[in-house]
Amino acid sequence: MTQEQIRLAETKTKEINWQRFGPYLSERQWGTVREDYSSNGDAWNYVTHEAARSYAYRWGEEGIGGISDHRQLLCFSVALWNGQDRILKERLFGLTNNQGNHGEDVKECYYYLDSTPTHSFMKMLYKYPQQEFPYVKVRDENMHRTRQDPEYELMDTGIFDDGRYFDVFIEYAKAGPEDILIKITTHNRGPEEASLHVLPQLWFRNTWAWGYDPYKPQFSTSASGVVQIDERELGRYKLYCEQSPDLLFCDNDTNGAKLYGLDPDGHYFKDGINDYLIEGDTEAINPEQKGTKVAAHYPLTLEPGEAHTVRLRLSKGRQENPFGDFEHLFALRQHEADEFYNCIQQEIKDSDARNIQRQAFAGMMWSKQFYYYDVSQWLDGDPNVVTPPAERLKGRNSTWRHLYNADIISMPDKWEYPWYAAWDLAFHCISLAMIDSQFAKSQLRLLTRDWYMHPNGQLPAYEWALGDVNPPVHAWATWRVYQMDQKQNGGQGDTAFLESVFHRLTLNFTWWVNRKDRHDHNIFEGGFLGLDNIGVFDRSAPLPTGGYIEQADGTSWMAMYALNLMRMALELAKTSPVYQDIASKFFEHFLYIAEAMTKVGDEAFNLWDEEDEFFYDVLHTPDDQRVKLKVRSIVGLIPLFAVEVLDEELLESMPDFTRRLKWFLENRPHLAELVSRWQEPGKGERHLLSLLRSHRMKKLLERMLDEGEFLADYGIRALSRHHLGNPYVYRTLEADFTVKYVPGESESSLFGGNSNWRGPIWFPINYLLIESLQRFYYYYDDSFQVEYPTRSGELHSLKEIAGALSQRLTRLFLRNEEGKRPAMGDNPVLQHDPHFRDYLWFHEYFHGESGCGLGAIHQTGWTGLIAKLLEPNGKD
Numbered sequence: 001m002t003q004e005q006i007r008l009a010e011t012k013t014k015e016i017n018w019q020r021f022g023p024y025l026s027e028r029q030w031g032t033v034r035e036d037y038s039s040n041g042d043a044w045n046y047v048t049h050e051a052a053r054s055y056a057y058r059w060g061e062e063g064i065g066g067i068s069d070h071r072q073l074l075c076f077s078v079a080l081w082n083g084q085d086r087i088l089k090e091r092l093f094g095l096t097n098n099q100g101n102h103g104e105d106v107k108e109c110y111y112y113l114d115s116t117p118t119h120s121f122m123k124m125l126y127k128y129p130q131q132e133f134p135y136v137k138v139r140d141e142n143m144h145r146t147r148q149d150p151e152y153e154l155m156d157t158g159i160f161d162d163g164r165y166f167d168v169f170i171e172y173a174k175a176g177p178e179d180i181l182i183k184i185t186t187h188n189r190g191p192e193e194a195s196l197h198v199l200p201q202l203w204f205r206n207t208w209a210w211g212y213d214p215y216k217p218q219f220s221t222s223a224s225g226v227v228q229i230d231e232r233e234l235g236r237y238k239l240y241c242e243q244s245p246d247l248l249f250c251d252n253d254t255n256g257a258k259l260y261g262l263d264p265d266g267h268y269f270k271d272g273i274n275d276y277l278i279e280g281d282t283e284a285i286n287p288e289q290k291g292t293k294v295a296a297h298y299p300l301t302l303e304p305g306e307a308h309t310v311r312l313r314l315s316k317g318r319q320e321n322p323f324g325d326f327e328h329l330f331a332l333r334q335h336e337a338d339e340f341y342n343c344i345q346q347e348i349k350d351s352d353a354r355n356i357q358r359q360a361f362a363g364m365m366w367s368k369q370f371y372y373y374d375v376s377q378w379l380d381g382d383p384n385v386v387t388p389p390a391e392r393l394k395g396r397n398s399t400w401r402h403l404y405n406a407d408i409i410s411m412p413d414k415w416e417y418p419w420y421a422a423w424d425l426a427f428h429c430i431s432l433a434m435i436d437s438q439f440a441k442s443q444l445r446l447l448t449r450d451w452y453m454h455p456n457g458q459l460p461a462y463e464w465a466l467g468d469v470n471p472p473v474h475a476w477a478t479w480r481v482y483q484m485d486q487k488q489n490g491g492q493g494d495t496a497f498l499e500s501v502f503h504r505l506t507l508n509f510t511w512w513v514n515r516k517d518r519h520d521h522n523i524f525e526g527g528f529l530g531l532d533n534i535g536v537f538d539r540s541a542p543l544p545t546g547g548y549i550e551q552a553d554g555t556s557w558m559a560m561y562a563l564n565l566m567r568m569a570l571e572l573a574k575t576s577p578v579y580q581d582i583a584s585k586f587f588e589h590f591l592y593i594a595e596a597m598t599k600v601g602d603e604a605f606n607l608w609d610e611e612d613e614f615f616y617d618v619l620h621t622p623d624d625q626r627v628k629l630k631v632r633s634i635v636g637l638i639p640l641f642a643v644e645v646l647d648e649e650l651l652e653s654m655p656d657f658t659r660r661l662k663w664f665l666e667n668r669p670h671l672a673e674l675v676s677r678w679q680e681p682g683k684g685e686r687h688l689l690s691l692l693r694s695h696r697m698k699k700l701l702e703r704m705l706d707e708g709e710f711l712a713d714y715g716i717r718a719l720s721r722h723h724l725g726n727p728y729v730y731r732t733l734e735a736d737f738t739v740k741y742v743p744g745e746s747e748s749s750l751f752g753g754n755s756n757w758r759g760p761i762w763f764p765i766n767y768l769l770i771e772s773l774q775r776f777y778y779y780y781d782d783s784f785q786v787e788y789p790t791r792s793g794e795l796h797s798l799k800e801i802a803g804a805l806s807q808r809l810t811r812l813f814l815r816n817e818e819g820k821r822p823a824m825g826d827n828p829v830l831q832h833d834p835h836f837r838d839y840l841w842f843h844e845y846f847h848g849e850s851g852c853g854l855g856a857i858h859q860t861g862w863t864g865l866i867a868k869l870l871e872p873n874g875k876d
Contacts, residue, residue, distance in 0.1 A: 002336065002339045003336040003339065004116045004120060004340035007116075007118045007120060008438065016177055017177055018118035018119075018120060018174065019117075019118055019119065019408075020069055020070055021067055021069050021070070021119065021174075021177070021178070021180060022067060022068075022365075022368055022408070023066065023122060023367075024067065024069075024070065024072060024369055024370040025061055025068050025072070025075055025369070025370075025414075026061065026369050026370075026411075026414050026418040027062055027091070027414040027415040028091070028094070028106075028414070028416075028418050029047075029052070029057045029059070029061060030049055030052040030055070030057075030062070030091075031043055031044045031045075031048070031049075032419065032463065033397075033419070033463040033464055034059035034372070034373050034378065034463060035047045035057055035058060037381070037385075037389075038389070039392065040391070041395055044096040044097055044098065048096075049091070052091060053090060053091075053271045053274055054254065054258050054269065054270060055254050055255075056209060056253050056270055057205075057206065058206075058382075059372045059373060060072065060369075060370060060371070060372050061075045061203070061205050062077075062092075062418075063077025063078070063090065063091065063201070064078050064079070064080075064090070064091065064092060064110075065078050067119075067172060067180070068205075068370060069234060070370065070408055071233075071406070072205050073205055073217070073231055073233060073234055074204060074231060074234055075202065075203050075205060076182075076201065076314065077090070077200075078168070078184055078201070079200075079273070079295060080126075080166075080197065080199065081196070081197040081199070081277060081278065082130055082131075082133075082166070082194075082197075083195045083197070086278065087274060088273065088277060088278060089128060089133070090201070092108045093106070093107055093133070094107050094108070094415060094416075100142050100151065101142050101143070101145040101147060101149060101151060101152075102151055102855075105142075105151060105416070105856075106415040106856075106857065106858075107154045108127075108154060109127040109155070109160070110124065110126045110127065111125045111839040111840065112124050112362040112363045112365075112367075112860070113125055113359060114337060114358065114359075115361070116336075116340055117435050119172065119174065119365065120173065120333050121171075121172070121174075122171065122172040122366070123171045123172075124170050124171075124362075124366060125169050125839060126168045127165050127166070127167060127168070128165060128166045128168055128196075129160065129164065130166065130196075131159060131164060133159075134154070137157060138152060138154065138157065147745065147746060150745070155827055160829065162190060163189035163835075164190040164192075164194075165190065166188060166189065166194070166302075167186070167187040168184065168185070168186050168187075168198075169184070169187075170183075170184055171184075171185070173330045173332075175313075175329050178237070179313070179314075179316065179317075179319075180314045181311075181312075181313055181326055181329060181330055181333075182311065182313065183309055183310070183311055183330065184200060184312075185307055185308070186198060186302065186307065186310075187302075187305075188302035188304055188305060188307075189835060190304060191304050192304060193301060193302065193303055193304065194302055195299070195300065195301050196300045196301075196302065197299050198300060199248075199273065199297055199298070200296050200298075200310065201273070201293065201294070202229065202293070202294050202314075203252045203293035203294070204219075204231065204252055204292045204293075205252070206252050206253065209254070209384060209385075210383070210385060211382050211383025211385070212382070215232065217229075217231035217232070218230050218290055219291055220289065220290040221289045221290075222238065224244040225240065225241040225243065225244035225245060225247070226239070227241070227247060227296075235316060236316070236317075237314060237315060237316050238315055238318065239312060240312060240313040240314075240315070240319060240322035240323070242310070242311040242323055243298070243310075245296040245297050245298050246296070246297040247289060247297075248273045248276060248277075248294065248295045248297055249285055249286040249288075249289050249293070249294045250268040250269060250270065250273055250284065250285050250286060251267065251269060251272070251292045251293060252270050252293045253267060253269050253270060253292070254269065255269035257269075258271070268285060268291055269284070270293060271284070272286075273285065273293070277297070296310075296312070340435075341358055341361075344361075344434065344435060345358070347872050348870060348871070350814075353814060353870050355838060355840075356810075356813045356814065356866065356870065357866070357870045360431065360840075360863075360866050360867040361864075361867055363858060363864060364428065364431055364860055364861070366860075367411045367412075367413065367414055367860055368409070368411070369408070369410075369418060370406075370407070370408055371406075371407060371408075371411075371419065372405060372406045373403065373404075373406075374403075374404045374406075375400050375401050375402075375403045376401045376404075379392055379393060379397075379398060396465065397465070397466045397467075400454065400460065400467065402451065402454070402455060403451065403452060403454075403466060404451040405451070407446060409446065410428040410429075410439075410443055411861065412424045412428075412859050412861035413844070413856040413857075413858045413861065414858070415858065416844075416855075416856035416859070417462075417859070417861075419462050420462065421461065421462045422447055422459045422461050422470040422474070423471050423473050423530050423764075424861050425443055425444075425447065425477075425861075426444070426474050426477035427767070427861065427862040427864075428440075428861045428862065428864065429443055429477050429481050430480055430865060430868055431864040431868055433480075433481045433485060434484070434867060434868065437481065437484060440481050440485075441481060441485065441497045444474065444477060444478050444481060444497075444501055445501060448474070448500075448501055448504030448505065449504075453507070453508070454466075454467075456511055457507040457508050457510055457511030458508065458511050458515075465540075468540060469516070469526050469527050469540075470529065470530050471526075471553075471557045472509075472512060472557050472561045473557070473560075474505060475502075475509075475561055475564035476561075476564045476768075478498065478502070479498075479567055479568055479571075482494065482497065482498045482568075482571070485497075493571070495575060498568060498571060498572060499572055502565065505565060509561060509562070513589075516554065522555070522558075522592045522593045522595070523551075523596050523607075524555045525549060526539075526551050526553070526554030527539050527540050527554075529554055529557070531634070531635070531757050532757070533746055533748065533756050533757045533758055534631075534633050534634065534635060534718065534757040535549075535617060535631055535633070535635065535739065536631060536730045536737045536739055537549070537737065539551075544732065544735070545619065545622075545732055546622040547620050548620050549617050549618065549620070550607065550618040550619075550620055550626075551617050551635070552607045552615040552616060552617050552618075552636055552638065552639065553617075553634075553635040555596065555597055556597070556615075556638040556641060556642055557641070558593055559590055559593040559639070559642035559691055560641045560642040562589045562590040562642075563590055563642055563643070563689060566583045566586035566587050566590065566644070567644055569582045569583035569586060570583045570646075570654060570657065573654055574653070577656065580655075580660075581657075583657050584656075584657055584660040584664075587657075587660075587661060587664070591664070592671070593642075593691075594671070594691050595670070597639065605618065605626045608696065609628055609630070612630065613696070613699040613700075614632060614636045614699070615637075615638075615700075616628045616629055616630050616635070616636060617635055627730075629730060631719070632709065632710075632720035632723065633719045633720065634718050634757070634765050636700070636703075637700060637704055637765075637769065639691045639692060639700070640692065640700060640769060640772045641768050641769075641772050642690060642691045643688070643689065643776055644689045644690075645687065645688055645689070645779045646686065646687045646689065647685070648685035648686070648687070649685075686778065687779075688776075690776070701801075702790050703720065703790075704716060704769070705786070705787065705788050705789050705801070706789065706790035706791070707790070708721055708722065709722050709790075711789055711790070712761060712808070712848050712849065712851075713811070713849075714761055714811060714812050714851035715761040715763075716761065716766050716769055716805065717743075717759055717760070717761060717848045718757040718758065718760060718848075719739070719742075719758045719759045721741050721759070721848070723740055723741040727739060727740040739758065741759045741848075742756070742758045743759045743760065743848035743850075744760065744848070744852075744854060745855075756855070759848040760845040760847060760848050761809075761812075761846040762846075763809065763845075763862050763863045764862045766805065767865045767868070767869070769805065770802045770805050770869075773798045773799070773802035774798070774799065774802050776798050777797060777798035780797075780798060781797075784797070785797055788801045809869055810866065810869055810870055811851075812853075812866075813840060813866060819832070821837075822846075822851035822852065823841070823851060823852065823853040824840075824841070824853065825852040842857075842858065842859060842860040842866065843855055843857055843859060843863060844856040844857075844859040844863065
């Protein structure tokens with residue numbers, strides 16, 4: 001075992017908690033639902049970026065390259081000042097949903113470069129301009145642009161021209177679980193001497209201002225360059241600051257005088273260090289050198305090309321010589337990180353691929369966040385704060401009073417999406433399980449806990465609308481993580497994990513059946529389902545036509561869900577035979593859904609279109625008419641996801657399940673006919689369960705693998721390119737509703753500023769398609785071949801096609817023959833500059849033609865699946 005694997009084992013057994021401290025700070029707490037106490041739910045404007053430096057948050061904290069303990073009582077991050085900016089650079093800047101021409105968008109340049117699962121070694125890079133940061137220019141230019149224009153990025157301002165910026169590397173190495181070495185190394189990349197103020201900051205999350213517990217922890221000085229930290233739960237720590245810098249103290253309290261015109265009353269507020277350094281206000285910091293926020297001030301002047309390192313040590317207990325073994329320990333932890341990843345990457349020979357995968361893992365690790373949200377307290381307000389408006393009691397999340405979250409959770413993106421999303425998290429866990437299966441399992445358990453899951457069985461979606469509906473992929477992720485963990489542990493599966501999640505998911509499955517199958521026809525609506533810009537209408541809102549949509553994707557997701565739960569039950573039945581009966585129940589439910597996909601309700605209509613040979617959503621109008629919405633989108637490909645293969649060996653070991661299965665198929669022949677080739681065993685006496693018989697599967701694949709439709713150079717598009725020249729139009733008396741292929745950012749405001757499924761390439765859907773093809777191949781073997789690409793005349797097995805699609809996705813990041821990474825776009829600096837070209841962003845989605853990264857730049861969450869796709873031969 002490597003040293004990192006030993007640390008993971010010690011954490012798993014609770015012998016030593018190496019994950020007590022980690023990168024658990026958000027990158028944006030302002031503009032979140034949790035901090036919004038407005039009457040109209042306008043979270044983006046209740047606490048703004050401008051107000052953030054003066055406002056003490058209620059529910060969490062933010063910082064640049066920061067860490068905290070697992071309860072976020074004690075926080076550390078890096079602040080900077082170039083001598084030009086009007087504000088201290090304490091937090092990342094970005095545009096709100098209304099300011100950006102494509103929605104909210106961080107406007108900074110930073111990269112996550114490394115992290116082990118226990119955070120024993122971590123490294124990130126922040127690029128800080130030497131000129132005044134163009135806050136106003138970036139905001140105004142984006143607000144002037146239309147949806148048809150590209151976003152105006154920080155790189156576009158010229159602020160990095162001639163290397164006039166600082167590279168600020170922030171690194172951590174743990175000497176012990178509560179002994180953290182910190183390095184902040186700044187490089188002047190510019191042609192001239194430049195000044196920089198480096199301010200490592202410590203502060204306590206404000207727990208005292210809300211009226212429950214007045215206890216206030218404290219920072220103070222115990223020696224030159226040493227901050228003493230006293231907190232009753234954490235105990236006593238010290239921050240040792242090399243070179244004895246000036247220590248600046250204030251309090252993490254709201255500056256009511258600045259924000260609300262209140263009497264300052266002699267307090268030292270959250271923005272005190274900012275006001276002291278930039279405005280020269282000597283009364284803004286505490287001369288007694290104590291408080292709940294403190295910064296060590298390092299003013300630097302760097303020659304061109306010069307680098308300078310600031311070293312600190314955050315430690316519980318006294319260190320007689322805090323920097324004596326500093327470099328040795330730092331080098332050791334970095335070596336151990338290399339050792340750990342060399343073990344993970346031993347089958348990846350290409351150095352570029354190894355670098356991409358390691359940065360993907362780094363993004364996954366850095367995107368952990370302490371997430372705190374108690375809906376009842378949030379709705380009712382706190383004793384020491386003005387009572388929230390009455391409108392809140394019937395507004396956002398008002399039916400989720402049971403929800404209490406205070407955990408470390410994997411975030412989609414800690415700036416654009418600093419809140420968990422149920423279906424995003426399922427995909428995160430696949431990549432997480434490759435390096436820390438224990439954390440992946442804990443995440444999957446978390447959303448099914450009583451204090452997350454609604455009493456009615458619904459899983460929480462995300463804080464903007466906890467009651468929204470995400471695709472039910474939790475069971476798929478649970479089964480996959482179980483399999484990966486089982487393989488890592490020599491075939492020993494964690495059945496306790498599988499069983500605990502399985503029971504909770506049966507409640508969620510029942511919620512779907514009771515709430516989303518309107519007429520008990522096994523046709524599901526679902527609504528939004530995470531695909532906010534995929535169809536004719538906004539599926540999360542009442543339809544302008546009235547009526548409702550019978551969803552091909554909602555129904556297919558449920559078929560997939562039933563098969564996932566059936567397979568989990570069969571695994572549990574190996575040690576507890578009672579689960580055979582439960583597996584039978586989900587098998588039967590799958591069959592009824594398969595029937596419904598072909599015959600809806602009165603059997604006069606179905607979701608499969610015989611003329612187009614494709615699945616479509618169906619609009620069920622108020623006058624009981626049904627209209628197929630003939631949009632060729634991934635909605636029609638999702639039926640491919642519902643596939644399972646059962647070995648004869650497994651069936652023989654499950655006599656009760658097999659007996660019931662055979663009775664059902666013999667006595668319900670009309671259902672047996674719907675199951676793909678059930679009576680025809682495949683290679684090795686395998687049996688296939690799928691929504692698609694071979695003809696329909698071939699027809700879907702014919703479209704999916706057509707370069708004029710779904711198949712792009714870098715993966716499968718969300719919408720067929722056919723709709724570029726042939727937009728789909730649904731006409732009503734009031735308006736026409738049009739769906740057109742858009743390869744890049746959304747041109748429609750119907751679904752919100754930053755939504756787009758109308759053409760771009762998305763990793764989660766592509767990943768599920770690849771896995772489905774692999775499952776089909778497991779049944780068919782090489783005997784089943786299709787044209788790839790369509791009309792090429794070249795036949796390939798499904799395994800070969802799955803591998804080819806995987807290669808298309810990895811080509812987004814790998815350098816091509818021109819030395820470019822398609823995902824990084826056309827910017828020559830990003831592509832060729834030695835201080836940029838090997839650092840990666842993992843975007844939310846990718847242009848349907850060029851492959852250029854779009855949307856959130858650090859959505860390593862589901863785009864982190866690149867780490868799995870880079871594994872050779874589909875290794876688990």
